[in-house]
Amino acid sequence: MHDIRLLRDAPEAFDAALGRRGIAPSSSQLLAIDEARRALIRELQELQARRNVASKEIGQIRRSGGDAAALTAEVQAIKERMPALEAEEAELGHKLDAALASLPNHLDDAVPAGADEADNVELRRWGTPRSFDFEPLPHYELGERMAAGPVLRGMDFERAAKIAGARFVVLAGPMARLERALAQFMLDLHTTEHGFVEVQPPYLVGTDAVFGTGQLPKFADDLFRTTDDRWLIPTSEVPLTNLVAGEILDEAVLPLRLTACTPCFRSEAGSAGRDTRGMLRQHQFSKVEMVSVTVPEASRDEQDYMTACAEAVLQKLELPYRVVMLCSGDTGFSAVRTHDIEVWVPAQQTYREISSVSNTRDFQARRMRARCRKAGERDTRFVHTLNGSGVAVGRALIALVENHQQADGSIRVPPALQPYLGGAATIGAA
Template sequence: MHDIRFIRDNPEAFDAGLKARFLAPQSAEILALDAKRREAITRQQEAEQGRNALSKQIGQAKAKGDEAEFERLRGEVDRLKAVLEEAGAEAEKLDEALNQHLAGLPNLPELGVPVGEDEDANEEVRGWGEPREFSFTPKDHSDLGEGLGMLDFDAAAKISGARFSVLKGGLARLERALAQFMLDLHTSEHGYTEVSPPYMVRDEAMFGTGQLPKFAEDLFRTTDDRWLIPTAEVPLTNLVRDAIHDEGLFPLRMTAHTPCFRAEAGSAGRDTRGLIRQHQFHKVEMVSITTPEQSADELDRMTGCAEEVLRRLELPYRVMLLSSGDMGFGAKRTYDLEVWLPSQNTYREISSCSNCGDFQARRMNARFRREGEKKPDFLHTLNGSGVAVGRAMLAVMENHQNEDGSINIPKALQPYMGGLEVLRRD
């Protein structure tokens, strides 16, 4: 959510930020709505003050027995009461309209974010590892999994429909091993606290992190009007909502392994085969809550934590700074980690780490109080994949495959696989 005071003081800068998001100027319309709302509030306050003053005069007139003055004053009070109710209703209506307008606008890009409409304007920041040169034609992860007898899309389709999968045997264990490895790394070496959050949340939680109202079609809703989480970012970030916290609590770092549920409404025809774009998948999420002064460094730190996962899995990757048009709705700066997929001969996203500034905190009313100060400030929120488990699994399968269809297990995962070094068909 945007700060209306910032828009009042910096309308040109606000419109420039929206322009970088390839949106039309909005400040004039927003400020006109804000002016009407403030005018209604002023009329409401003046009517309230007038009514309170007349109430004292009514008491004096009644005490004097001045019936004519008493009736005149009571009529004026009734008039002001009508003004008060009308102005209050108008102020409430305009306040709701203003909030709805602001709630539909994305965060403004941070200075230094490349301006561009899509991924073509993203900038490579760094890379790690060299893509492996195969002496044979590498297989797609779907073919590898089906060849091992451990990945079944047909069975999943009979049960649930398209964009679901069934993992069996060694691949099911590999998925579990990856999640356990990531959690252990983030908690024991990276300073994150493991959390087991709810998988269903209320409207307020989805609004707080920016999924609602704009992206409802990408979500799954339950019969009791809750939402299945699209990522653990939602429940983790909302743990600080509607409260004023002590400054000493931050930075607060949390991680969770959860299933994620996405309707993929806008991805018809994209990645329909394989594990890349599923309705249900697992992810290890990282969330940091910080003071404004800490958030820029925290984004670099979080990105480094996600990178370490890929390095230990021996997966070549690159770090991309996303353009203004390719960033998520709530982000002001985002780094994507893209892992090399031999079957596609390209890099694909496996993690996205974003600094949202105070954008989500304003929607959640999440604040902190600096030591020695009375007025609280809004927190900054960050989130990142640490990393997507399914995509990590398919990357391990493709990058560490052998000509016979078996898969070498990276050393970092072998303790979680009972010492198994190679995954073969049973």
């Protein structure tokens, strides 16, 4: 959410900042609404003041035995006029808030210009993609060939479609255990080594929560909504960040670092025909999320720290990856700057996103009314919020299965993950 005061003070800078995202200038329209509303507020204040004065005068006149009919008529006219003005002022306020809420965050100066993901800038790489001495299989073929008891396979897309439709999967046997192990490994890493507190949040949230983190109103079509006006979370960023909504935090407790593993639900609107095979793009998937609430001056370093936390997951899993900074045309609605971590996927011979770490500065905090202040001081300021995948569990499973597959169809388990699989060095076999 944007601060209208900044728009009033520097409209040209406001337009220029949004222009980096390809958005047409809007300050003149916004300021026109703002000025009309402020004019109504001034008129209401003047009418209120006049009503108060006239009411006192009426009392004085009546006590002295005079005729207060004219003043009484004036007060009555003011009373009759004010509700219409108040309604008009409220309507303009809602219109201004809705217009401001529809505009994305301003970008950090370091974000490179660009139209889409092709213009993202690579920052670094870790690991070397493996050279196979056999023809590697995609994860879905490996999973479909892996036995999981007398009936099910490790990945069963047909039975998932029978139950729920397209873009779902049933994991069974070794694959189900592998996904659970990955999630537990990530949570343990973030809580024991990285300073995050584990949370188990609701998977259904109210409209205010989804608005607070910026998914509403613009991205309603990307979400699933219940009949009682709740929303299935698209990521646990939503409930974790909103834990501080409407609160004033003591700056001494910041940064507040939270992590959770939850299912995520997305309609994948607009993704028809993309990644239709396998687990890369589904309506339901698991993700370990990291959220940090910080003081403003610490958020830039906090983003680098969270990126390093996500990288540590992939390093311990021995998965090659690269880190990119998203360009202006690819940076999300609420973010000022985003680091994407892309893991190597052998079957596609390319890097695919597995984590996205974003700094939103005070954009979400304004929508949530989340503030902080130093002990002993009265003044408050908006916190800065950050979020990042630490990492997407399903995509980690994909990457692990494909990168560590062996010629017989089994999967090598990296040492860091073996304790979560009973010490097994490999799982499954075709």
